[in-house]
Amino acid sequence: MAKILDKQRYKCALAAMQTVQAIDRALPILHSGPGCAQKLSDGTGSSGYFSPNIFPCTSINEKDVVFGGVKKLNSTIENSLKVIDADLYVVLTGCIPEIVGDDSEEVVTRFEDADKPVVYAPTAGFKGNNYKGHEQVVDAIIDQYLKKSDKKEEGLVNIWADVPYQDLFWLGNLREIEKLISELGLKPNTIFGYNRGIMNIDKIPEAQFNLLVSPWVGLSNVKKLEKKFGTPFLHYKTLPIGATETSKFLREVGKFAGVSEIKVESVIKEHEDYYYYLIARYADLFLENRVINKQFSVVADAQYTLAITKFLVNDLGLLPATQFITDDTPKVYHDAIREEFENLNFGIKAEVLFETDGYKIHNNIKEHDYHGYPLVLGGYYEKELTEELKGNFLNISWPFQDRVVMDTSYAGYSGSIKLIEDIYTVAVSRFN
Amino acid sequence: MGVNLDNSNVATRENRIGSITGYIGSLKDLAEQSECGTLKGCSRCFSQSSTCLSSCALGQLCGIRDVALIHHGPAGCSVAAAGSYYMSKVMPKKRGVTSSTVYVGTDMNENDTIFGSTETLRSVILEVNKRYSPKAIFVSSSCATGIIGEDIDSIVDEVRDEVGVPIVAVHCEGFKSRIWATGFDISDHAVLQSIVQPPREGVKTNKINFKNFFESARPEIIEIFKRFDLEPVFLYCNSTVEELSHLSESLATTCICGTLGNYLGNTLEEKYGVPYVRSINQCGIKGFEAWLREIGKVTGRSEKVEEYIAEQRAIYMPQIEEIKKELTGLTAVIGMGPGYTFEVSRVLDELGIKVVWALAWHYDKKYENGDVPPSMKYLLENNIDFEASVADQQNYEVMNILHKYKPDMYLSRHPGSTVWAIKNGTPAVYVADEYMIFGYKNTLEFAKTVLDAIRNRSFEENLAARTKLPYTDWWYKQNVDAFLEEAK
Numbered sequence: 067m068a069k070i071l072d073k074q075r076y077k078c079a080l081a082a083m084q085t086v087q088a089i090d091r092a093l094p095i096l097h098s099g100p101g102c103a104q105k106l107s108d109g110t111g112s113s114g115y116f117s118p119n120i121f122p123c124t125s126i127n128e129k130d131v132v133f134g135g136v137k138k139l140n141s142t143i144e145n146s147l148k149v150i151d152a153d154l155y156v157v158l159t160g161c162i163p164e165i166v167g168d169d170s171e172e173v174v175t176r177f178e179d180a181d182k183p184v185v186y187a188p189t190a191g192f193k194g195n196n197y198k199g200h201e202q203v204v205d206a207i208i209d210q211y212l213k214k215s216d217k218k219e220e221g222l223v224n225i226w227a228d229v230p231y232q233d234l235f236w237l238g239n240l241r242e243i244e245k246l247i248s249e250l251g252l253k254p255n256t257i258f259g260y261n262r263g264i265m266n267i268d269k270i271p272e273a274q275f276n277l278l279v280s281p282w283v284g285l286s287n288v289k290k291l292e293k294k295f296g297t298p299f300l301h302y303k304t305l306p307i308g309a310t311e312t313s314k315f316l317r318e319v320g321k322f323a324g325v326s327e328i329k330v331e332s333v334i335k336e337h338e339d340y341y342y343y344l345i346a347r348y349a350d351l352f353l354e355n356r357v358i359n360k361q362f363s364v365v366a367d368a369q370y371t372l373a374i375t376k377f378l379v380n381d382l383g384l385l386p387a388t389q390f391i392t393d394d395t396p397k398v399y400h401d402a403i404r405e406e407f408e409n410l411n412f413g414i415k416a417e418v419l420f421e422t423d424g425y426k427i428h429n430n431i432k433e434h435d436y437h438g439y440p441l442v443l444g445g446y447y448e449k450e451l452t453e454e455l456k457g458n459f460l461n462i463s464w465p466f467q468d469r470v471v472m473d474t475s476y477a478g479y480s481g482s483i484k485l486i487e488d489i490y491t492v493a494v495s496r497f498n
Numbered sequence: 499m500g501v502n503l504d505n506s507n508v509a510t511r512e513n514r515i516g517s518i519t520g521y522i523g524s525l526k527d528l529a530e531q532s533e534c535g536t537l538k539g540c541s542r543c544f545s546q547s548s549t550c551l552s553s554c555a556l557g558q559l560c561g562i563r564d565v566a567l568i569h570h571g572p573a574g575c576s577v578a579a580a581g582s583y584y585m586s587k588v589m590p591k592k593r594g595v596t597s598s599t600v601y602v603g604t605d606m607n608e609n610d611t612i613f614g615s616t617e618t619l620r621s622v623i624l625e626v627n628k629r630y631s632p633k634a635i636f637v638s639s640s641c642a643t644g645i646i647g648e649d650i651d652s653i654v655d656e657v658r659d660e661v662g663v664p665i666v667a668v669h670c671e672g673f674k675s676r677i678w679a680t681g682f683d684i685s686d687h688a689v690l691q692s693i694v695q696p697p698r699e700g701v702k703t704n705k706i707n708f709k710n711f712f713e714s715a716r717p718e719i720i721e722i723f724k725r726f727d728l729e730p731v732f733l734y735c736n737s738t739v740e741e742l743s744h745l746s747e748s749l750a751t752t753c754i755c756g757t758l759g760n761y762l763g764n765t766l767e768e769k770y771g772v773p774y775v776r777s778i779n780q781c782g783i784k785g786f787e788a789w790l791r792e793i794g795k796v797t798g799r800s801e802k803v804e805e806y807i808a809e810q811r812a813i814y815m816p817q818i819e820e821i822k823k824e825l826t827g828l829t830a831v832i833g834m835g836p837g838y839t840f841e842v843s844r845v846l847d848e849l850g851i852k853v854v855w856a857l858a859w860h861y862d863k864k865y866e867n868g869d870v871p872p873s874m875k876y877l878l879e880n881n882i883d884f885e886a887s888v889a890d891q892q893n894y895e896v897m898n899i900l901h902k903y904k905p906d907m908y909l910s911r912h913p914g915s916t917v918w919a920i921k922n923g924t925p926a927v928y929v930a931d932e933y934m935i936f937g938y939k940n941t942l943e944f945a946k947t948v949l950d951a952i953r954n955r956s957f958e959e960n961l962a963a964r965t966k967l968p969y970t971d972w973w974y975k976q977n978v979d980a981f982l983e984e985a986k
Binding site: 067068069070071072073074075076077078079080081093096099100101102103104105106107109112113115116117118119120121122123124125126127128130131138141142145146148149150151152160161162165166190191192193194195196422425445446447449450464465467 | 543544545546547548549550551552553570571572573574575576577578579580581583584587600602603604605606607608609610611615618619621622625626629640641642645646672673674675676678890891893894913914915917918966968969970972973981
């Protein structure tokens with residue numbers, strides 16, 4: 067049911083065009099109103115091989131609403147194949163064709179014999195938000211493009227994480243997880259970002275297992291892959307940030323993949339040694355500043371709220387105030403996610419609220435006693451609020467307004483060092 | 499033009515003033531055909547994404563301080579809330595004021611498309627009113643709510659007494675018009691319908707309504723107008739509801755962009771007798787002087803205006819003449835909204851740069867008063883002609899043109915467009931700030947910027963040498979009009 071969306075932090079399912087955009091040489095074709103792509107795109111980092119303003123679009127008008135837009139969809143797909151050089155064409159439907167009943171799927175099947183693959187994902191805005199839309203696109207690729215393969219490649223691991231573009235750090239995080247997986251002697255396979263694309267998509271059925279690093283997004287996809295190709299999956303709910311979680315992550319992946327303990331522990335040791343070398347050198351900063359207190363709140367999607375809470379508690383020794391999950395997580399996942407927040411060092415439990423109403427989140431933060439300056443990691447919406455509370459703010463979740471991130475990662479050992487740098491850069495900019 | 503302020507619906511530009519988005523030919527032909535009424539726009543059987551009229555309509559309204567926008571639709575429609583929040587923080591800061599404008603969505607889902615959700619909308623309106631006590635409330639529809647027939651007007655009427663502030667329905671179905679500028683008219687209509695009051699009796703003012711986007715030249719214009727004893731009221735960015743309620747009392751209305759301002763300007767003239775300054779716009783020397791003189795004429799300040807012009811000419815004209823020597827003979831392709839394309843073409847001509855092709859994102863055959871746009875008239879009277887097309891930001895057409903004409907520069911005003919020219923190896927100037935070519939000083943700076951842009955082509959050449967363009971060879975061999983079809 068409709069509800070008040072005050073300080074909204076997600077887009078609609080059609081924004082899964084950004085999931086397509088993150089796949090090298092994959093082109094979204096929109097069957098939608100003329101302005102959906104522009105609205106759903108992000109201002110910066112979008113001018114790659116394809117950009118939202120060149121996504122083909124049926125640009126539905128009043129006449130199409132009355133008479134249907136099937137003919138236009140057909141000519142748009144047909145001409146996209148002629149005009150734009152892509153490896154994969156993904157037709158995405160917006161609200162209008164799904165309300166007026168265009169049979170878009172039938173139109174797309176007419177292109178089964180085209181030189182390049184054309185798939186279709188129903189992503190009407192009212193069907194859910196872009197986290198769900200992302201899953202729809204991956205589903206469409208699994209269902210309509212991937213073929214069964216008898217070949218299995220030992221050590222090949224498909225890695226799935228959260229939603230490109232919605233997650234500003236998607237590229238850096240994926241590369242970092244790939245790197246860690248490689249160090250275990252495994253072969254990572256991801257489909258997003260530079261130089262991955264269709265070649266990597268083709269390899270998906272051959273993987274030894276699927277690794278999902280996300281609290282809930284993508285779970286339906288890896289289950290589908292298991293059903294279609296018999297590929298088992300490891301669901302690791304927490305994006306690993308910092309030594310505690312990353313070492314745990316490596317041990318679990320190593321165990322699941324059958325990597326020797328000696329190998330896993332040697333990888334961990336090398337990283338931890340360097341990590342604690344840095345932490346030791348900067349421990350004075352963490353302990354002896356007049357700005358960062360112990361209590362913090364994260365306002366983000368399930369992925370970051372969980373990951374950062376664990377990092378700040380288990381690595382840096384901070385204490386969680388209320389944590390907020392803003393991605394409209396489907397109810398079915400709430401309990402499992404909540405459980406993760408109750409499983410922190412020293413029996414610490416974080417209260418977590420699944421809340422999409424920013425007004426309520428702000429009231430909650432205002433009313434909480436942080437015993438000093440609050441540390442708030444959230445969307446741009448929390449900037450002014452935190453300033454009013456004389457706290458420290460870092461923009462880590464959508465919307466992003468006052469920072470530029472190209473391929474920064476917060477994941478792993480090195481990513482967590484970057485996160486610490488960002489948090490304490492805020493801290494050293496003031497003196498109390 | 500007969501504006502009906504009793505109805506919340508505005509006719510689209512296509513229906514109201516015969517605007518088109520598809521044409522290829524020459525400037526002369528376009529103008530002649532529009533004058534004699536034979537111009538018919540074409541449609542395309544292949545197009546790339548453009549812009550939603552709701553972005554223009556609601557983007558304007560959320561610039562007003564301390565108001566609430568409620569966008570009734572799925573979460574993608576109201577995604578502009580994030581940008582609006584940002585703007586409501588940074589823009590007032592420039593003036594040293596604050597804004598508590600809010601933009602909320604209703605996160606409509608599939609059930610709502612079947613059973614409707616006007617009751618939720620009602621409760622959202624009341625809740626927003628309670629939370630933020632806005633000075634006015636705008637309630638917008640979306641494609642989805644429009645098609646399923648949500649009766650936003652009735653809900654707005656029903657809650658009007660309870661909220662106790664101006665509240666109005668804003669009809670923003672994105673499929674209504676391919677011309678996003680229709681959204682500007684929609685925002686003007688909403689303001690005129692709900693906020694603007696008839697002039698108070700006996701109130702004398704020296705105010706002049708100045709419609710613009712982001713008021714970057716506000717301090718400069720205040721200074722200029724002071725000399726004429728005029729006080730500009732900038733709209734809508736950073737406006738207050740109180741200011742807007744008195745627009746009908748101003749001496750005149752002027753705007754930085756004909757496409758942006760013409761609905762408001764004409765309606766204020768028609769309903770309240772506030773003269774609308776119709777001249778070529780303020781870009782370049784000829785435009786700036788013609789505009790100032792018109793303001794002088796309308797407000798009875800011609801003498802002071804002439805003094806100012808003479809003084810400024812003495813400072814800037816020698817410098818502009820100097821730089822013109824370096825620019826003369828360069829070629830340009832430009833792609834902008836019609837409120838700028840035909841104005842910037844004139845400026846380029848003034849600076850000695852030859853326009854080889856001009857694209858307008860749409861074209862209004864005539865303005866609300868029935869006239870051909872003044873910028874077109876000027877070009878025709880001065881015998882300036884070039885190849886011209888009308889395309890709603892169809893980038894593949896732009897690339898085809900750049901590929902064939904290889905101009906020295908591409909000038910564009912819309913996000914996401916200049917980067918493609920650069921990838922093609924063409925230096926590009928992003929004319930985003932509406933005041934970039936305003937008046938003497940900015941015209942000089944613009945000329946210097948153009949020169950800087952083409953002087954160091956390192957960025958363009960580095961990128962172009964390593965970039966594979968996404969368009970096929972097949973497409974580059976086609977005529978630009980390959981996908982244009984006669985409108986049925």
